[in-house]
Amino acid sequence: MRDITGPDSLLGAPASGPERGLFSLAESPPEQLSGLLARSVELFRDRDAHDRPLEGSVVGVLFTRTSTRTRTAFHSGAVRLGGSPLSYGPDDLQLNTGESVTDTGRVLATMLDLLVARTAGPLEHLRELSRAGRLGVVNAMAAEEHPTQGVCDLAVLTLAFGDLSGIRVLYVGEGNNTATALAHGLAAIPAAHVTFATPPGYGLPEQALAAARKNAEATGARIGEIHDLAQAPDEADVVYTTRWQTTGTSKPDPSWREVFRPFHVGAALLRRYPDAVFLHDLPAHRGDEVAAEVLDGPRSLAWTQAAMKLPSAMAVLEHTIGLRPR
Structure with a gap:
């Protein structure tokens, strides 16, 4: 019988690995941060100054807390960059019924290219979501920081x-x-x-x-x-x-x-x-x-x-999709 349980199997569930994404500005080297700022300003002046880097990508947008600017910016930004956003509210995922963060991250990674998340949990949960399935995650506000x-x-x-x-x-x-x-x-x-x-x-x-x-x-x-x-x-x-x-x-x-x-x-x-x-x-x-x-x-x-929320979200999305393993 063919093995369908490995990391590159037909099941497609990736093995755990290092986290990737934007979790804290404390971890952003000055040159990386300055690049994000310059790109945000560039997109503020011309929101079409890109080549649709999210074309063919699906971006999960998970918000379990209220949001006007951040949620709209990332949803709109994903569309403008060529991606397809998939929104989740506070009661939509089985996390709400006790599924572990690790299991959730492993599953989402088989279906999403990026996840933008604002949750009620600590920042470590976002890191765990990323590590569990090698999924790119953007911290759109955790208790500790709003990078x-x-x-x-x-x-x-x-x-x-x-x-x-x-x-x-x-x-x-x-x-x-x-x-x-x-x-x-x-x-x-x-x-x-x-x-x-x-x-x-x-x-x-x-x-x-x-x-x-x-x-x-x-x-x-x-x-x-x-x-x-x-x-x-x-x-x-x-x-x-x-x-x-x-x-x-x-x-x-x-x-x-x-x-x-x-x-x-x-x-x-x-x-x-x-x-x-x-x-x-x-x-x-x-x-x-x-x-x-x-x-x-x-x-x-x-x-x-x-108004800068949209172009800065686009810059972060563009940066994070670029971290995807080739």
């Missing part, structure tokens, strides 16, 4: 400033997964200086902050954290905030809003930095983390960020 948002944010700054060397960023708000991606991304920028002004008890995870600072040693970037805006630097090119209630999370302290209130980004804070642009990854809660006059004001690039 595709980081690519989008830095691409917008590249569009606005050109060379990002020495850029000065003040991030105001919770040390969430967007902040973690920003820390890792800016650590790869020569002489960048980012200060995270976070409420006491809501800073960046210590491990993420330590990893970003270690990577920054090679580029001369500086990664700082404060818990009082009175200690904020005198100069900044960028002021960035995110909404106080991160997607899919809750805060154990019932009075957390009082802790966050001093970190509201209003006109008074922006006046301290008259030449700075403003970023917000959206969705926004006007009156909470940001004043309407700031979000909708002339220095806001928040809507450019939203």
Whole structure:
């Protein structure tokens, strides 16, 4: 009887192997990240500047958390690059009934060319999905980090400033997964200086902050954290905030809003930095983390960020399909 159980068998289930994809910007060498940023800007200016690199590919889009910009960007981006997206919601896969992550990854790899995933689980689950079937996986937000948002944010700054060397960023708000991606991304920028002004008890995870600072040693970037805006630097090119209630999370302290209130980004804070642009990854809660006059004001690039989600998603998809074994 012919063997149909091996890795190259008729069953087609690939053996486990090394993970591949985009999981964390901490793992992206500076030259790789700069390439993604340049490509994002190129596609922002001309979304047809490609040769349909996903032609004939099927891209799974698994979102178990709410999403407007990221999910739409990757679905639309896959189509524009010639691929066929296949969407899954929170209750669509047998993961919901107890099938293991490993078994799921092994099966999906026989039918998909890429998987873009935002799940309720940790980042390690996305790595496991990739390893189980040698499937290319894009982390479209995990609890620990939102790397595709980081690519989008830095691409917008590249569009606005050109060379990002020495850029000065003040991030105001919770040390969430967007902040973690920003820390890792800016650590790869020569002489960048980012200060995270976070409420006491809501800073960046210590491990993420330590990893970003270690990577920054090679580029001369500086990664700082404060818990009082009175200690904020005198100069900044960028002021960035995110909404106080991160997607899919809750805060154990019932009075957390009082802790966050001093970190509201209003006109008074922006006046301290008259030449700075403003970023917000959206969705926004006007009156909470940001004043309407700031979000909708002339220095806001928040809507450019939203528009950059598509070309940056296309750049990430193009990069990840290129990692496929030949």
